[in-house]
């Protein structure tokens with residue numbers, strides 16, 4: 343199972359769904375009574391679901407990584423409850439909820455179709471998946487080589503990763519294959535903007551670029567696509583770029599915008 347640190351999840355989801363939630367309209371969240379968020383991690387999406395459902399709704403987050411659930415419980419204890427479980431063998435009976443949802447889960451699974459079938463099994467009504475299209479991410483930056491290097495690293499990552507991290511609109515066919523009906527998709531564009539004054543997570547992210555730690559998080563996938571020498575070369579250029587970012591931040595001259603498209607697919611159990 344691919345593992346994620348709590349810091350990584352909190353940083354990458356920062357600001358997500360804060361600028362509008364129209365793309366979640368087909369989930370009919372105000373009408374839901376029992377909502378499940380599978381692969382909830384630190385509860386970033388669970389909190390959004392809990393905020394949008396009515397006061398009497400029950401919201402449960404499930405994840406296989408119990409250390410992330412500990413963080414989720416600290417952040418969301420009053421809004422939702424959390425339990426350990428595997429997305430491909432959910433510890434719930436059939437029809438236990440009226441919305442079974444996930445965010446950025448299917449792209450991390452070797453067999454996403456199995457998880458979709460489980461979401462459909464435990465829901466009496468709706469199933470929803472919010473999945474990034476990692477092949478269409480764009481970055482612009484005031485540090486010249488940052489966008490090019492990020493593209494180079496992303497292409498190597500996409501070539502080396504073993505799951506389909508750019509599922510995008512193919513989630514619709516997974517839903518149809520699982521027997522779901524009325525399947526529809528809306529797009530949410532997550533804009534991550536870094537500009538002065540810099541918040542602590544942005545400063546940490548720059549430091550992790552300069553040390554190479556951010557790239558090392560994906561070393562395994564990158565090394566599947568790159569030779570040892572090519573990885574070392576990318577890492578050396580990446581760290582130089584990171585030092586430029588840190589220097590530009592000291593001068594309060596650094597700005598970066600990242601756009602990550604997410605497809606929100608919703609289907610109904612017939």
Ligand SMILES: C[S@@+](CC[C@H](N)C(=O)[O-])C[C@H]1O[C@@H](n2cnc3c(N)ncnc32)[C@H](O)[C@@H]1O
Nearest residue numbers: 343381382383386405406407427428429445446
């Ligand atoms: C990219 S994170 C997304 C977390 C959260 N949904 C969010 O959007 O911030 C993927 C999550 O799926 C969890 N995960 C991966 N494989 C899983 C499995 N087989 N069963 C349950 N959770 C799993 C990971 O532990 C991680 O928390």
